[in-house]
Amino acid sequence: MNKALEDTIPTFNKKDAGDENVSLSGGLAALGAAGGARTRLEIAVIILVAVIIIGGAELILTVMEVPQYILPTPSQIVTALFTEWPFIWPHLLVTLFELFVGFAIGASIGFVLAAVITQFPFVEKVVTPYILLLVTTPMLALVPLLILRFGFGSEPRIIAVALASGPMVMINSATGFRRTDLAKIALARSFGANTIQIFTKIRIPMAMPMIIVGLMVGSIFGLLTTVGAEMVGGAEGLGNRLTYYSSLIRMPQFFAIILLLAAIGISIYVFFFWFGKKWASWEA
Amino acid sequence: MQATATDSKAGSKSKLSVSGATKIYQTRTGAVHALEDVSLDVREGEFLCIIGPSGCGKTTLLWSMAGLHPLTRGRISIDGDQITKPHPQIAMIFQDANLLPWRNLEKNIELPFELKGTKPDHERINRLLDRVGLVGFGNKHPRELSGGMQQRASIVRSLAVDPSVLLMDEPFGALDAFTRDEMNLLIQEIWMETGKTIAFVTHSIPEAIFLADRIVVMSARPGRIASIYDVDIPRPRPVSIQTEPEFIARVMEIKTRIDSQRGQELDHSAVA
Numbered sequence: 050m051n052k053a054l055e056d057t058i059p060t061f062n063k064k065d066a067g068d069e070n071v072s073l074s075g076g077l078a079a080l081g082a083a084g085g086a087r088t089r090l091e092i093a094v095i096i097l098v099a100v101i102i103i104g105g106a107e108l109i110l111t112v113m114e115v116p117q118y119i120l121p122t123p124s125q126i127v128t129a130l131f132t133e134w135p136f137i138w139p140h141l142l143v144t145l146f147e148l149f150v151g152f153a154i155g156a157s158i159g160f161v162l163a164a165v166i167t168q169f170p171f172v173e174k175v176v177t178p179y180i181l182l183l184v185t186t187p188m189l190a191l192v193p194l195l196i197l198r199f200g201f202g203s204e205p206r207i208i209a210v211a212l213a214s215g216p217m218v219m220i221n222s223a224t225g226f227r228r229t230d231l232a233k234i235a236l237a238r239s240f241g242a243n244t245i246q247i248f249t250k251i252r253i254p255m256a257m258p259m260i261i262v263g264l265m266v267g268s269i270f271g272l273l274t275t276v277g278a279e280m281v282g283g284a285e286g287l288g289n290r291l292t293y294y295s296s297l298i299r300m301p302q303f304f305a306i307i308l309l310l311a312a313i314g315i316s317i318y319v320f321f322f323w324f325g326k327k328w329a330s331w332e333a
Numbered sequence: 334m335q336a337t338a339t340d341s342k343a344g345s346k347s348k349l350s351v352s353g354a355t356k357i358y359q360t361r362t363g364a365v366h367a368l369e370d371v372s373l374d375v376r377e378g379e380f381l382c383i384i385g386p387s388g389c390g391k392t393t394l395l396w397s398m399a400g401l402h403p404l405t406r407g408r409i410s411i412d413g414d415q416i417t418k419p420h421p422q423i424a425m426i427f428q429d430a431n432l433l434p435w436r437n438l439e440k441n442i443e444l445p446f447e448l449k450g451t452k453p454d455h456e457r458i459n460r461l462l463d464r465v466g467l468v469g470f471g472n473k474h475p476r477e478l479s480g481g482m483q484q485r486a487s488i489v490r491s492l493a494v495d496p497s498v499l500l501m502d503e504p505f506g507a508l509d510a511f512t513r514d515e516m517n518l519l520i521q522e523i524w525m526e527t528g529k530t531i532a533f534v535t536h537s538i539p540e541a542i543f544l545a546d547r548i549v550v551m552s553a554r555p556g557r558i559a560s561i562y563d564v565d566i567p568r569p570r571p572v573s574i575q576t577e578p579e580f581i582a583r584v585m586e587i588k589t590r591i592d593s594q595r596g597q598e599l600d601h602s603a604v605a
Contacts, residue, residue, distance in 0.1 A: 232431050239399050239425040240445040240494070250448070254435045331435040331474060 121301040129301035130308060137290065137302075141309060144275055144287040147203050148313075151210025152271040156264060158211070159219030164248070167226040177223075183216035189277040196282045206278040206286070213274040214267035221263025225256030258329040265321035272314060348530045349375035349398060349498060353407035356393050367393040369555035370407070375498075375532055380524055382545035383534045384587075386595065390556020391534045395500050398532060399425045411498065421449075424496035426504045430483035432475040438486050439471035445494045454493065461489040465519065481512040485519070492523070501533040505540070514572045517543055521569060538584050538591075539575055542566075550587065552594050559594050562587060 087095075103123045109115075110122045117125060130137070166173045188209045195205030229252045237247050253260075279288025287306050294303040356368040367390040375381050383391045397404055400419040409416045411423065424445075432441045442462075446453040462468050465485040475483050484504055491499060501520075505513045521544060524531055535541050541548045545564050552559040564583070566574065574580050 232427055232429075233433065235396070235401050236425070236427060236431050236433075237444075237448060238401055239419050239423075240448045241419050241421060242448045246448055250444070251433070254433070257435070329435070331476065 118298045118300050121304055125301040126304040126308060129299075130305035133302050133305060137287075137306070137309070140285055140287050140290050143203070143285045144279065145313070147206045147279075147286065148210060148268075148271050148275045150203075151207040151275065152214045152268050154207070155211035155213070155215030155271065156218045156267055159215040159217070159263070159267070160222050160260065162215075163219045163222035163226055164252075167223050173223070177220075180216050180220055183212065184220055188213040188274055189281070192278045192281045201283040203285075206275055206283070209278045210271045210274050214271040217267035217270050218260075218263040221266065222256060222260045225259025225263075226252060228259075229255045258325065258332045261321055261325045261329055264324075265318065268317050268321070269314060272310070272317065276310060346377050347374040348377040348379070349409065349411050349532065350413075351375075351394070351398070351407070351409045354394065354397060354404050354409060355406040356390070356397060356402075357405045366555035368397070368404075369557045371551075371556070371558055372407075373549060373558065375530055378528050378530055380521075380531045380544055380546045381533065381549065382541035382547070383532060383549045383551060384536060384538060384541045385551030385556070385559075386553050386591070387536070388556075389551040389553040391551055392502055393556065394551075395425075395502050395532060395534050399423055399500050401425075421494070422496050423498045423500060424491035424494060426484075426487055426491050426499060426501040428503050429507050430475070430480070430487040430504075432483055432487060432490075434475050437472050437474050438467070438478070441475070441486060442490045442493055445490060449494070457495070458489065458493050461492050464523070465489055479512070480508050481516060484508065484516060488520070488523070492527070492529075496529070498530045498532070501531065503534050503536065506535070506537075513540070514575075518572060520544065525568060538587050539580075542580065542583050542587070543570060543572075543575060548587070550591060552591075560590060 107122050107124060110120060121129070166176055191212065192205060192209050195208055199205045199208070233251050233255065234247055237251050242250065275286070276288035276291070279286030280292050283289055287310060290306050291303060294300070294306065351371055351373040354368050354371040354373075358365040358367055371390075371394060383394065385391050393402075396402055398409055398416065400416045400423070403417065411420055414420070416423075432438075433444065436444070442458055443453045459468075462471075465488060467482065467485055467489065470478065470482070470486075475486075478486070487504075504520075505516045508516060517540060520531075520533075523529075533541075533544060535544075542564055548562040548564060550559045550562070551557065562583075566580075
C-alpha cells in the first residue's frame, strides 16, 4: 500500500478514486431505489394493490371454478400453510440452516479473499477471470456431483451455497476495496496510521456499501442454490417439499412453501437494507 | 534558488529544510520528472506560499515534506531531523477538506488521536471548534455541511494534535470566492495567534500575496524553483487590500514573471 502511495502522482481526480465503480454501480443507491422512504399515501396504495390482487384472484378462481390442482385460491394456500405447518417447519429449519452455514462460509472466504487480493494488483488480475467463472456458472450444476461425493445430507448443499454466494460477495467487495482513494489513505498516513489502521479505518468503511451489496446479492443467490440443491436430491428442506407436494398434486401446500420462500427472500432483503442504512448511509 | 532570500522576518531560524529535492515518478507511460533539485528553507513561524502552474510539482513537494512519499534524491528535514515518514510535528490539510464521509464531525476530528492511540484532547478541540465557529455541529456528517464548514473542520482536525508545522495543499481551491476570502482571513488569524509554521500551496496569485511572508514561484517540467518573493505587507491584512493598486501591481508583477517563464505554454493553465 505504501508502495502504491510512493509511485502515484498525487491527483484528486474523482475518476481515479473509483475506476471500476460501474459494475454493480451506485452501490447502495441501487438498493435504495427500490426501498426508499415512502409516504403514507404510497404505503396505502401498495397495500390496496395487494388487496385487489389477492381478493381478485380469490374471486376469479372461485367464480370460474378453477380446480385446486391447477391453481388454488389464496385462502386455500394460507389455510394449507397453517394446517400443514407442523410438517413444514422442520424443513424450514433445515433450509435456513443450510443457507446460513453455507452463506457464512462463502461470504467469509469471499470477503477475506477480496481484501487480500485487491492489495496485489497482479494477483487480482490473474484471479479475477476464475472468480467471474464461478459467479457466472450456476453452482446448482455441481450438486449431483457433490451428492455422489458427500451423500444426501446437508453437506453438498452447504458447499453449493458457499460456492454460489462466496464469489458474489468477493467480486462486489473487491470492487469496494479497489475504490479506496489515495487522498484518504494519505490523510490517515499523515497522522501516522499504520497499514492495519488504514485497512480498518479507511479501506473497510470506504468499501462497506459495495460489501453490503455483495452480501445481499450473495445471500439471495445462496437461497436460490439451497432450494435448487434440495430439489435435486435428499429428503429434507423446503426445496424437497416443493418436489414432494407437486408430485402428490397437493397444490395449496406447494404454494404455501413458495409463500415461505418469498418471505425468506424478503427478510434477507430487508435485513441488508437496514444493515446498509446503518453502516453505509453516508453514501446513499 | 536564484532569487535572493533576504529576510522579511529577521532572526527566524530554519524550521523545514529542503535540499536538492528531486522526485521522479515511475509510471506505466514512463518516468515523470516532478521535482528537480529544489532547495528551500521554511523559517520558523513563517507563512510560506508555494505557487506555480499545474504539474510544477508543488503538491509533490508538499507531500514529500509531509513524509508521504520518499524523494528520489535530496533531503528534507524538520529541526534537523530527516523526514522519512510522516512526522508528528507536521499536519497536513488537503484539498476539498478530505473528511471521512462515514464519520460525523466529532469522529472526524478525533481521527488523529484514534490513529495515535491517545485520548482526544476535548478541551482543545472545543476551543478550536469555537474559534472557527463550528460549535454544535459535532454530530453532523460532512455531506450536511458546506464546503467552507468542511474545510474549517479539517483545520480543527489538524490543529487538534498541536503540530508545529501545517502543510496546506490548495485547501480553498474548491470554494467560492467569498468563502475563500473568509477562509483566508481565518487562516491568517489562526497563524497570527498560534505562530505555526505554514507552507501553503495554491495556484491563486492574489491568495498567495494575501497570505504569505514569502512566495516561492515554481516552474513546470521538471518542477523547480523559479523565483522567490518577499511580501512585506503589514498584518493583519484585511480582505479589502486585494483591490488596492499596490496589491494589484504585485499580482501583475508575479504573473508577468510566470508568464514569461512559461513562454508558449502560456495559455494552458494560468486560469485555473
